[in-house]
Amino acid sequence: MRSVIIHIFRLLLCGGLFFSHQARAERMVTDLSSHAIEITSQFSGTELMIFGAIERAITRSRGQNIVVEGIDYDIIVVVESGRNDLVVRRKELIGPIWANKSFRTLENVPGYYAVTTTRPINQILTPEQQRLLGAGIDRLKIDFKEPVSKEEEKNFRAGFIRNMKAKKLYSQQEGTISVLDDILFRAILYFPANMPVGGYQVEVHLVRDGEVILSVESPLEVGKKGLERLIYNFAHDSPAYYGIMAIILALSAGWLGGFVTRKMQ
């Protein structure tokens, strides 16, 4: 935590917050507590801190009067993973049994999606702005591959989002970003163990008076590490050899188990 504080301090200095003499618009610097999340064998989910500093707008009007703008800054942080097609299935009664029946394919949806804000998002931006920005689970653009009626679109969309929220892959926390002195902000997001691997995008939007004035993007890389990575890649890259390895492993483990128990008796 201490290194983070030093880091923020350095950001402030570089941003030149303390040495501002000229008229200019807002600036914002952001960083992540880590740019890579490594899934190791002990991995059980993790938190990521997204922090940064806002430099207020300073304008000179009529001579020497310095006007500092921006009392009401808001921050919206959106984190999303790479996009993929997903199939949503619905169980329906077939005779006496509940079985998957209807399904829809959702095109290009993120496997992980988290939004966090300084205030309730509807107080910060209009629904239309949220849609344009792709901020907010309810405003997330979800396209259906198969034709779908309005009613079914609503049902499948809601079912999809409920599932993702239950798996903690989708989350929306409004009003949880803390801002210090209108300068420093800090957001904490949770990543569950079942999150998809690959490249993530972290977007930080600075909003003033219902207007997005700055957006900063940073990449985040999520990958399996060590033995986990080895096993996963092996299984997917050369499945035949992986299968043979699994058999050999099982045969030797079984033989060893039998050998040990025979010696013990």
Place this chain on the structure above:
Amino acid sequence: MQIYLPIAEMSINIFLLLFMGGGVGFLSGMFGVGGGFLMTPLLIFIGVPPAVAVATEANQITAASVSGALAHGRRGGIDYKMGGVLIVGGAVGSYFGSMLFTILKATGQVDLMISLSYVVFLGGIGGMMFVESVRSILRNRRGDKPVTGRRSRTWVDALPFKMRFRASKMYISAILPLAIGALVGVLAAIMGVGGGFIMVPAMIYLLNMPINVVIGTSLFQITFVTASVTFLHSVNTQTVDVMLALILLTGAVIGAQVGARVGLKLKGEQLRILLAILVLVVCGKMAVDLVSKPDEVYSITPVGRSH
């Protein structure tokens, strides 16, 4: 201590897995069964994707059966020729089973098929075992002697392609063992079981094999068929989690030792009734899950990826 399973893609307590391995190992040691029919549903109940549970269990059963097969082999308890015929059937069966599994997985019906086959097979076998052991206990009470001696000729003896099996002292058609092997192969591929619960009764009652080579030959076949299933699932669906298999195995080896000792203290009929009840409970739980309305009717699967 949490451990992340690379193929199941979930984080789970390693002691829970060891405990499950140990518990199922204990029961399989006590009853002399493989335990796949208990472990696969258990894995599904704790949240392992059903496809991963089935494929990984096949891998674990390979390990569990090989030491038994070796032990029986050492004291001449395997009819290798019969085993070979059963394996040929098993290879064909597991191939088609795995194909069916892959197709159903792509259409989202694999979970349903796993549950349905469990309900049908466990219900059938468990029910039969229960009735049979209750009858034999009643028979013992009345003091009747069970009927022994060679069975009379049946439709089995009328089948063509007869082969001589020296170790079993039999001269029968190869069609029946091939068919039994194939059925077991299919079950191994789609249910994640060794299939001993089908094969052992089939060998005793259908093939009329001598009891001293039944268990060994069955284990011999199971080792090969589950190895084949492991390979096929690895190639087709990438659902074998070796990490999970090894953890379960570790628990199972220890549990089986304790279970075998407890099993010696119980009578045959009592054991069979207990096993029948256990089988029926697992079957009942799966049946109830099938017909009761799920909390969430929607579910998500990725496209073009295995699970």
